[in-house]
Amino acid sequence: MAALDPKLISGNANKNLSEAIARRMSMHRGLQIGLVDARVERFNDGEIFVEVYENVRGEDMFIIQPTSKPANDNLMELLVMADALRRSSAARITAVIPYFGYARQDRRTKARTPITAKLVANMIASGGIERVLTMDLHAAQIQGFFDVPVDNLYASPIFALDILHQFGGDMEDVMVVSPDVGGVARARELATRIGAPLSIVDKRREKAGEVSGMTVIGDVTGKKCIIVDDICDTAGTLCKAAEVLMEAGAVEVHSYITHGVMSGPAVERVTNSVMKSLVITDTIEATEAVQKCPNIRVVPTAPMFAQSILNVWHGTSVSSLFDTASLVPIYESLYPNGMWGR
CATH class of the missing domain: 3.40.50.2020 (Rossmann fold)
Incomplete structure (x- = not known):
């Protein structure tokens, strides 16, 4: 049985986007949805530490964390947060990765080079993340690098x-x-x-x-x-x-x-x-x-991500958001006099 509401948790990579997504979801649900209270910080030697202050047992968790610069730190934050949630008995963990770092290393361009996008995909799946929601992957085939479902949104x-x-x-x-x-x-x-x-x-x-x-x-x-x-x-x-x-x-x-x-x-x-x-x-x-x-x-991408998270949580179509008719209602407040209705 689904929890009352999806739960959002954010790393440090893009807190503003995470808060905007939470606000948009609150508007759609008619209920106050905030970010789960947690601390994601670094020790003096650079190690990342995560502590979740709220009960997440049985919850449908969404970690919002682009793996942008500094890519390694932000990727590690994502993995450590996923481990913290998994060990806290979260029912399902979805990684919302608006920007997927290392995506440009999606093939071997010459001898003795890595396919780092595949390595990162393996790390994410083995970290207990059960679904990935991202936007405009550099190469569509990266979806196939994951052994978990991937929803690739389009800008x-x-x-x-x-x-x-x-x-x-x-x-x-x-x-x-x-x-x-x-x-x-x-x-x-x-x-x-x-x-x-x-x-x-x-x-x-x-x-x-x-x-x-x-x-x-x-x-x-x-x-x-x-x-x-x-x-x-x-x-x-x-x-x-x-x-x-x-x-x-x-x-x-x-x-x-x-x-x-x-x-x-x-x-x-x-x-x-x-x-x-x-x-x-x-x-x-x-x-x-x-x-x-x-x-x-x-x-802003928050309106699309907010609706996508709700669709994933409800088990309804994410690809429906690619249709203009579905997208206009969630963006019309930004473009009140838009020309797409011509």
Whole structure:
């Protein structure tokens, strides 16, 4: 028999998102749902310690913890929290991992290299976690690395609502752009949602992190280009792609990226780039520099995660949230005059 309410517990990686999810769930349930009282801290030598102050016996527990920077610390927090809950007789433990770190190490690119995404998946499953809820895995096949069910949410429905709201009166000039061949499926899905054409920036790399050349496939002349990708790390490739698109005749370039890793010089590059705006989600907690950047905007994922957690708890469909008709009601308070109803 299901508990009265799902129970949420948060690590330190993104407390703001965890609290936002709890607030949204409280609105949906009509009851006050808060984060389970616990302490997740480090000893002087860096060891992680977790103590849960509330009874969780027989409860359906959801740990909210992206494994973003510092990836190793946040991953270890997740595993230690899961162990604490398992030893406290929680009925089921679901890991809500908005950003799944190590996802870019999903295959062997050369001899004698690891597949770390699979290793991390093994660690999560062996830690007592029975289900994973995440968003925009870098590669879809990572779901198969887990020996437990994985629900992979997509940011594209949220992005589609935002784009239709921002460009609603002038969609005929909008073109969706994939920054590489590998991201075509993601870009095509968004393009289909908003009824826009698709273009591709073909990039060639000499080595990781360095792009030797870019070519635009498709006519972007006079278009408002929207680059779509899952991760923005140092923003070097993204800013270079924006320059190439402008040189090819685009009138504006905007970017919609799910996970704003924003390492090193990323914020400075975006600030000085030809991009008119960069839209990211809050799967990774925005730094102060990101928050202050005038051409970076953050869209919330809490409404989708809150409803997804409730659907998992109820045993109902999570994929139903990918439909605009299902998503609009939980986002309409953010876009009261949205254009998607045209």
